[in-house]
Structures are given as structure tokens and as C-alpha cells.
Amino acid sequence: MVKPLYLFYCASLAGLSAILGLLLLLSHCAPVLYYLCTGILMGSVGYCLVLYLAPKSRVNGNGKAVFITGCDSGFGFGLAKRLDSLGFTVFAGCLLADSGGEGSKKLRAECSSRLSTVQIDVTDDGQVKAAVQQVKDRLPTGSKGLYALVNNAGVTQPGEVEWVSIAAYRHVMEVDTFGTVRVTKAFLPLIRREKGRVVNISSVNGLYPSPMAGTYSMAKAAVEFFSDALRHEMHKWGVKVVIVEPESFARATDMFLPAVFNKFVQVRRLQHSSIQQL
Structure with missing residues (x-):
């Protein structure tokens, strides 16, 4: 070849x-x-x-604050560590920050004092509101608001449309789509003050749906359109809206842990066996 x-x-x-x-x-x-x-x-x-x-310019992270959701593992975990190493004040939103999650423990142990973990379930209005208040109280000196918000938290439920429950569809939409909307709306006042940016982690599945990923594709397609609408609305405020569309990073994001994937394969085999018996 x-x-x-x-x-x-x-x-x-x-x-x-x-x-x-x-x-x-x-x-x-x-x-x-x-x-x-x-x-x-x-x-x-x-x-x-x-x-x-020509010398490449690099943003100076000193005095700039960034809030990231989904930092328990995957992209969020890696991005939080990277931005901390570049001098940013990082608020790492973790689902298990107050429950002894391994991701939040590692971030606190391996990063500087500029990084703090924040308990947040993006489907919980109360936790989102509390996260906003925590960020306000800990903004770096001289900062008027957030330099960036990164909506990274996400889940998926693989399976063919016929076999995925409505409850699973609702859960994926609640986290991936409405979680992004909920967190963005809560943090927009802080973003506007700093003329910052909203970074939404979408997926190529939001543009090109694939079999066995109907829930995820639908949720990420909604994120795409939400981001495009928000970009038009935020232009007058000097706020940027960015979409990031990763492709095949399921294992890197812990969306498909080996145990979860193996269980999914077993369920699929049982489903096919049931169909054949019918």
C-alpha cells in the first residue's frame, strides 16, 4: 500500500x-x-x-478565568490541566467533585492553586446557580468576568432507534443539549463583562449522523444550531461563540469504557437472539 x-x-x-x-x-x-x-x-x-x-502569538493566561464542565475525565480533565499550566485561573466543573471523584482528586493534587474544582451537575438548576456564585467569589484580581466558558460535559446512549428507550433519549438531550443551554445562560453575564467566548464541544455526529448513535447525533445537532443562533446574538456584545467538532475520541473521553462497551455488546446479542426466535 x-x-x-x-x-x-x-x-x-x-x-x-x-x-x-x-x-x-x-x-x-x-x-x-x-x-x-x-x-x-x-x-x-x-x-x-x-x-x-513569524513568531506565533500566545494568549497570556495571567488574570484570565475559564470555567469548564465535564472535567471528571476525558477532554475536560486534559483541558483543565493544560490551561492551568499556561497560567489561567481554571474552574474545573466536575460531576463528582463533592463525592470523592478520582478526576477531581487528581486535578487538585496535580495542578496549581489557580485551579479549583466546582461541583456541578449540568441538569441541576440549583448546582448551576451555585457554580456561578462560586466563580464570582473566586475571580482573579482585576478580572471583570469569565474569559471563556467551555461546555464539555456530555453523555451518550448507543443503540438502534428501535431499542433505545425514550428515557435514554431524554437523558442524553438533558445533559448534552439542555445542559449546554442551561450553563451558557447562567454564565453569559460574566462572559459579556469580559467580552469573552463560549466554546461548545459538539461532534461530527451533529453534522453527519451515524447508525447506533441516534441519541448523540440528535443532541449534538441541537448544540450546533444553538451555537449558531447564540453567535449572532452575542456579536453585538463582542462575545465569540466557537464550536469544536471532535470525531473518534470515544475511548479518550471515557464515553465507552471497556465494561460499558462489553455490556452493550451483550445486550445487542440478546436483542438479536430474541428477534431470531420471533
């Missing part, structure tokens, strides 16, 4: 050869056009070099 990198090199060489051949032809047939095309080509190459060699 031909390696993709090898194909890229071959295609680049073929493209460069074609361009040089065209320039050589133009130099004999149309000198003015030759100089024009050569100038455009050299300018484009120079522009690309400047972009590549």
Missing part, C-alpha cells in the same frame, strides 16, 4: 513541474504574462514563508 506522505510528495513534485513547464512556455510565447505569473508565484511563496517563520 502506498503511503499518504509518499503520494503527497509525488503530487507536489508533479504540480511544481507543471508550474515550471507553464512558466517556461509563457517565457517564449508571452513574456509579459510570464513576468506577471512569476511575480504572483514568488509573492505567494514569500507570504507563506512569512506566515511560517
